[in-house]
Amino acid sequence: MLGVLGLLTCIALAxxxxxxxxxxxxxxxxxxxxxxxxxxxxxxNGHRFLALYTRAARERGAVVIAHGRGWSPDYDLYGxxxxxxxxxxxxxxxxxxxxxxxxxxxxxxxxxxxxxxERLALAIGWLRxxxxxxxxxxxxxxxxxxxxxxxxxxxDPGVDAWVYLSIINGLEDxxxxxxxxxxxxxxxxxxxxxFGADERKAQIARIAGSQQVIMAGGQHFYxxxxxxLTAIIVGFLDRVLKRD
Numbered sequence: 310m311l312g313v314l315g316l317l318t319c320i321a322l323a324x325x326x327x328x329x330x331x332x333x334x335x336x337x338x339x340x341x342x343x344x345x346x347x348x349x350x351x352x353x354n355g356h357r358f359l360a361l362y363t364r365a366a367r368e369r370g371a372v373v374i375a376h377g378r379g380w381s382p383d384y385d386l387y388g389x390x391x392x393x394x395x396x397x398x399x400x401x402x403x404x405x406x407x408x409x410x411x412x413x414x415x416x417x418x419x420x421x422x423x424x425x426x427e428r429l430a431l432a433i434g435w436l437r438x439x440x441x442x443x444x445x446x447x448x449x450x451x452x453x454x455x456x457x458x459x460x461x462x463x464x465d466p467g468v469d470a471w472v473y474l475s476i477i478n479g480l481e482d483x484x485x486x487x488x489x490x491x492x493x494x495x496x497x498x499x500x501x502x503x504f505g506a507d508e509r510k511a512q513i514a515r516i517a518g519s520q521q522v523i524m525a526g527g528q529h530f531y532x533x534x535x536x537x538l539t540a541i542i543v544g545f546l547d548r549v550l551k552r553d
Contacts, residue, residue: 373447
């Protein structure tokens with residue numbers, strides 16, 4: 310009986326997602342793709358989602374990039390991050406996170422966090438299978454909240470560090486996280502990420518190697534500050550991953 314209920318729950322969650330919108334994002338992304346290669350990763354329910362892989366010339370590590378609410382793996386900030394991090398020596402796999410209709414609010418995404426968990430696990434496994442010895446999650450906005458859910462619910466998250474940019478709605482159960490984390494947000498960021506900064510800083514203070522960075526003048530999508538943002542991320546990764 311529980312197996313049937315579990316299957317019905319998975320079907321209901323799949324139907325709740327906007328696969329048509331996701332397919333539209335994929336079509337637009339592939340039509341304009343200039344950097345990296347397209348990869349399709351398949352979930353247990355048979356759904357295949359888009360990921361964009363950019364291999365660094367001299368790889369020092371690999372990064373899974375998780376975008377914010379309703380966007381795509383190459384949209385705006387995420388396109389810059391995946392290219393710039395690869396240029397800096399960190400191969401990137403920017404993945405399509407679950408999407409809902411454009412009218413969905415942040416709270417509407419909570420029932421599909423388990424789907425996001427599966428996508429992150431598949432992406433990490435894909436990088437590991439291709440020889441990545443160090444794997445990191447770099448996540449933004451609601452994608453960072455989803456990554457937080459993955460980090461505390463996965464029996465073995467399989468990553469060596471976690472970077473979250475402009476996270477939405479704070480952090481959960483940080484006592485479960487043992488790897489270094491980097492908390493970045495802008496001084497002109499959304500209220501929902503700025504107002505929880507002190508609490509987040511206190512939570513990550515006990516995790517060795519972790520830090521919080523406030524980017525002066527930074528907005529939620531870090532317009533005009535992308536190169537500086539990449540430098541912050543790379544500096545953190547070089548330090549905590551102990552790469553030359």
